[in-house]
Amino acid sequence: MGAGHxxxxxxxxxxxxxxxxxxxxxxxxxxxVVLVVATPREQYWAFAVYATLLAAxxxxxxVPPTYLAKRLVxxxxxxxxxxxxxxxxxxxxxSVGPLxxxxxxxxxxxxxxxxxxxGVLASLVLGATTEPRDLLVGLERxxxxxxxxxxxxxxxxxxxxxxxxxxxxxxxxxSRGFAASSVRAWPALASTAGALFIRSxxxxxxxxxxxxxxxxxxxxxxxxxxxxxxxxxxQAGILPGLALATMALAVTL
Amino acid sequence: xxxxxxxxxxxxxxxxxxxxxxxxxxxxxxxxERVALLGPNGxxxxxxxxHLNGILTAGAGSVHVSGLPVAKDNLLEIRRRxxxxxxxxxxxxxxxxxxxDVAFGPANLGVRGAALEARVIDALDLxxxxxxxxxxxxxxxxxxxxxxxxxxxxxxxxEVLVLDEPSSNLDPASRRELADILRSLDVxxxxxxxxxxxxxxxxxxxxxxxxxxxxxxxPTRDVLTDDALMAAHRLELPFGxxxxxxxxP
Numbered sequence: 001m002g003a004g005h006x007x008x009x010x011x012x013x014x015x016x017x018x019x020x021x022x023x024x025x026x027x028x029x030x031x032x033v034v035l036v037v038a039t040p041r042e043q044y045w046a047f048a049v050y051a052t053l054l055a056a057x058x059x060x061x062x063v064p065p066t067y068l069a070k071r072l073v074x075x076x077x078x079x080x081x082x083x084x085x086x087x088x089x090x091x092x093x094x095s096v097g098p099l100x101x102x103x104x105x106x107x108x109x110x111x112x113x114x115x116x117x118x119g120v121l122a123s124l125v126l127g128a129t130t131e132p133r134d135l136l137v138g139l140e141r142x143x144x145x146x147x148x149x150x151x152x153x154x155x156x157x158x159x160x161x162x163x164x165x166x167x168x169x170x171x172x173x174x175s176r177g178f179a180a181s182s183v184r185a186w187p188a189l190a191s192t193a194g195a196l197f198i199r200s201x202x203x204x205x206x207x208x209x210x211x212x213x214x215x216x217x218x219x220x221x222x223x224x225x226x227x228x229x230x231x232x233x234x235q236a237g238i239l240p241g242l243a244l245a246t247m248a249l250a251v252t253l
Numbered sequence: 254x255x256x257x258x259x260x261x262x263x264x265x266x267x268x269x270x271x272x273x274x275x276x277x278x279x280x281x282x283x284x285x286e287r288v289a290l291l292g293p294n295g296x297x298x299x300x301x302x303x304h305l306n307g308i309l310t311a312g313a314g315s316v317h318v319s320g321l322p323v324a325k326d327n328l329l330e331i332r333r334r335x336x337x338x339x340x341x342x343x344x345x346x347x348x349x350x351x352x353x354d355v356a357f358g359p360a361n362l363g364v365r366g367a368a369l370e371a372r373v374i375d376a377l378d379l380x381x382x383x384x385x386x387x388x389x390x391x392x393x394x395x396x397x398x399x400x401x402x403x404x405x406x407x408x409x410x411x412e413v414l415v416l417d418e419p420s421s422n423l424d425p426a427s428r429r430e431l432a433d434i435l436r437s438l439d440v441x442x443x444x445x446x447x448x449x450x451x452x453x454x455x456x457x458x459x460x461x462x463x464x465x466x467x468x469x470x471x472p473t474r475d476v477l478t479d480d481a482l483m484a485a486h487r488l489e490l491p492f493g494x495x496x497x498x499x500x501x502p
Contacts, residue, residue: 133349133389153349160391161343206344213306213337214358214409215329221360 009071009127016235017061017129021228022138024236029126031240033119035247041111043250050118053242054125063128068121071128075120078112085109132156141226150220158203166196256320257281258413258441259305259335263314265465266300274300276465277314282413287435287442289452289473292462293487298445301462302415305443306335319412333362336406340418342398346390351382351401354390358409376408377401380434396427400434413441420448449477450494454502461486474501 017025032050039046058065089105130138133156140149169192178188228236259282267273274297282288292298303309304316307323316323318334336358339345348354355373364372377383380400390398399419406414419435420428432455435442446452452459452473459476461469463486469476476482477496483489490496 133353136349154347156349157347157389157391158343203344206339206341207347209303209308210337210339210345211347211357212308213332213339214405215332215361216357217329217361221357 009124010131011063011067011128013062013129015060015062015129017057017125020129020232020236021141021226022130022134023141023226024138024228024232025126025130026135026138026142028236028240029122032122032243035240035243036118037115039115039247039250041107041114043253046246046250047114047118049246050243053239053246054118054121057125057239058121061125061129063125068124068128071124072117072120075116078116082109082112082116085112137226146220154207158200161203162196162200165199166192169196255284256317257283258286258319259443260317260320261301261304261314264301264304264311264316265313266304266309267312274465275304275312278462278465278467280460280467280470282441282443284412285439285441286458287444287456289456289459290443290445290462291447291449291452291459291476291488296462296486297465298462299417302337302417302445305413305415306337307331329362333409334412335415336409336411336413337415338399338402338406338417338419340421342390342395342402345402345405346398349389350386351377351388351390351393352386354401355386355405355408358405362409372408372410376404379407379438380404381430394427396423396430399423399427399431403431403434407438407440411440413443414438416442416444416446418446418448419444420446420451449488449490453477453496453499461488463487 036047036050039050058068085108086101086105089102089108091102091104093100094103094106095101126135133153136149136153136156139152140146173188173192179185180189259280261278261280264275264278265273266275278297278301280301290298290301300309304311304323305318307316307325307328311323318331321327321330321334323331346354348357352373355376356369359369359372373386374383377386380403382397382400382404385393385397385401390401393401403414403416403419416435419431423431428451432451435444435455442456444452444456456473458471459469459473460467461476461482468486469479469482474496477490
């Protein structure tokens with residue numbers, strides 16, 4: 001119950017990438033992804049360069065590549081869509097064995113796969129090297145409205161509490177002989193969802209009371225200011241810098 | 254004698270839906286006392302607790318904390334002086350890490366930097382949870398979470414600690430550990446509980462609240478052995494527990 005399992009993404013470590021302030025990592029990630037997306041997909045070599053850059057970052061971070069590879073599974077829906085594109089797009093066709101494939105579709109699929117995979121991999125590196133709460137501090141540092149940051153913080157804290165609650169309700173339901181086998185079971189599932197909503201709402205009210213009791217007056221106190229040294233800024237700039245050079249070259253060629 | 258830490262006089266309160274929960278409660282708690290607040294479900298115990306730190310505002314009567322009236326203008330100081338530990342630690346611990354959570358209260362009071370860090374460490378040290386400072390609360394056991402919940406309030410250096418059902422859902426070892434911690438603290442305690450052996454073990458004095466009024470106030474042993482009083486207010490000793498046969502703690 002609750003105890004014992006860590007966050008699914010974070011990989012504990014002490015590499016320079018782990019130590020870098022979260023807001024720099026976020027900026028670096030966004031810049032990298034934008035540059036990758038802006039690169040014309042016909043410049044195949046540019047994507048090889050991006051992949052090499054990212055591989056270097058992974059190597060420095062000491063996160064095992066297999067750890068990241070397993071988590072790349074989230075990309076599967078996009079992969080499926082990319083694989084469909086050569087079949088459903090129109091335009092000049094090429095024959096590959098028995099298959100009749102659309103050329104623009106193939107190119108589109110390649111672009112989607114390459115850019116998507118690079119983006120997901122870069123985000124996974126951020127997730128693996130940054131504690132969730134540091135990520136929140138980073139977002140706050142980047143001037144994301146504090147209400148949004150608070151909402152994300154509460155979500156992080158209470159996701160497991162609410163999942164546990166749902167789990168207990170499911171066990172209690174099934175212990176009384178319930179099986180969600182047909183449409184006739186839906187009303188019971190709907191009232192479970194309703195009950196969970198009410199419970200969460202009431203919990204929200206109790207949390208608010210507990211916060212007021214400790215002097216909360218509408219704003220979270222800012223207790224630690226994170227700041228980055230010029231050296232850290234320079235470090236964080238390496239990846240987007242090299243990516244920018246690659247992109248510029250790819251556009252002019 | 255100095256001003257009582259808690260001074261409740263003639264406190265009455267009705268909820269907005271018209272349900273009257275308190276009918277003139279009088280209660281004094283002095284510096285250093287540990288008092289148990291007993292009573293059946295629906296007696297108004299929680300309502301009374303929510304008046305002590307100004308979450309609810311008295312319909313009639315008054316609440317003073319070390320001489321300071323509970324009123325809108327001094328709510329922040331009142332909430333520093335009265336530390337309430339709620340029943341479900343998941344309600345109390347809402348920050349992503351133990352450190353942030355314990356820092357929340359003192360930070361609201363304006364404490365920053367090294368002083369804040371010192372408060373957090375000291376409070377966690379009092380409940381024996383310093384080693385867990387960087388853990389997220391949902392990775393702790395229930396007993397550990399309850400202890401951290403106590404620390405979040407201790408970090409505000411309250412004059413009185415108000416605990417709502419501190420022993421509920423704890424296994425016997427966690428229950429005993431919490432008792433040891435509460436005994437070791439140099440702070441006035443008001444403890445709302447249904448756990449009568451726990452009240453007897455920790456609190457020399459007990460107050461019984463029933464139907465919104467105080468019906469008994471005296472040494473815990475006398476209250477628990479007054480059979481007529483106990484029966485009249487739906488209080489029952491658990492099987493096998495008889496304060497008459499147990500030496501005073």
